[in-house]
Amino acid sequence: MTELQLGLVGPAQSDDLYHFTGRNGDRPSWVPADIQQMTAQQRLERILKERRFRAFAPFGARTACVCFSESPADHLGHLIRTGRFSPWGVVTSRASLLSIGGGAVAYVPDTVYERFKGAGLEHWAVRTGNGSVWMHEREWRLPSSEEGRGIGGLRAILVGDVSWRPTTVVVGWEDGSTGQPLPGPEGNPFAQPVLELPRLWRESQVWVWDAGSGQLVKHAPGVLC
Structure with missing residues (x-):
């Protein structure tokens, strides 16, 4: 596969894409109750055990997707400190996601969103009209079947407690x-x-969110085994 040439990444951008397992807020009613009732740690543990993402249609869409947030270091801290997300999940890269059919969503006015929807592409757009305040997520999506997608190109595992370990x-x-x-x-x-x-867990970097310093502490594969 030809390596993607993405060009420059500026300080307001990031090559790190976070799939948070602890998004704080409402979830679509069609997400199974057992998944909705899990803690962020339990959802992460399932991903690590099954080595795949489960996919569900986002709000306003019909196509199941795995969702990610593009977050430079300062923006990651903002999302966590404001309570939007908790520091649990996995990290991949823009190149990895683009290479398997993922991409950034468009944040568009309601009238433009309706055109996406009419073309069956509403999963690639988020409306910006009244009552829609999601631009902070800087969202990327990977369309998928509901059975999910295997994990490829994993950059790191994100945890909020250095003493936490997944179940063996x-x-x-x-x-x-x-x-x-x-x-x-x-x-x-x-x-x-x-x-x-x-x-x-054994073969990936583990990035630990240190709430005291507001920084990530990055551990090489195997260090936290």
Whole structure:
């Protein structure tokens, strides 16, 4: 695949795109209740375990999308301090999202939004009329089926607590009496699961939001395992 040439990124822009699992506010009623009731940490944990994003249609749209916010460091702090989002989620890049069909949404007047909607492209636009105050999200979207999309081009995992770890997952089986690996639990009374932190956690950078300093502390892969 040819590498995308994106040109310059200015200080008001960012190559970091955040998929927050802790957006504070209303959610579309068509998002399943079990997902709506999860904490930000639980949603992040599911993404890390399943290695995919679930997708749902945003407000005013019919096409399911995975949503991201373009956030330079200062803007990220603004979103968190104002309570718009909590510091939990995953981070990718503009190039990664563009390479798989994602892109930035257009913020347009109501009359222009209706033209997007008439063309079946309302998921690529957010209206800016009365009662619509979403420009702070600097939103990007990745259209997807409702089954979601696998995670590719992951830049980092965002957490709000340096002591937090996702629940371990089963990565294999072993004989508890000998420590020898097994193909599965069947036929051995001493079989026990081998548990590890999810692969994405072990192999990704982890960015921790430090509420005291209002800064990100970036840890190399494996440091917080």
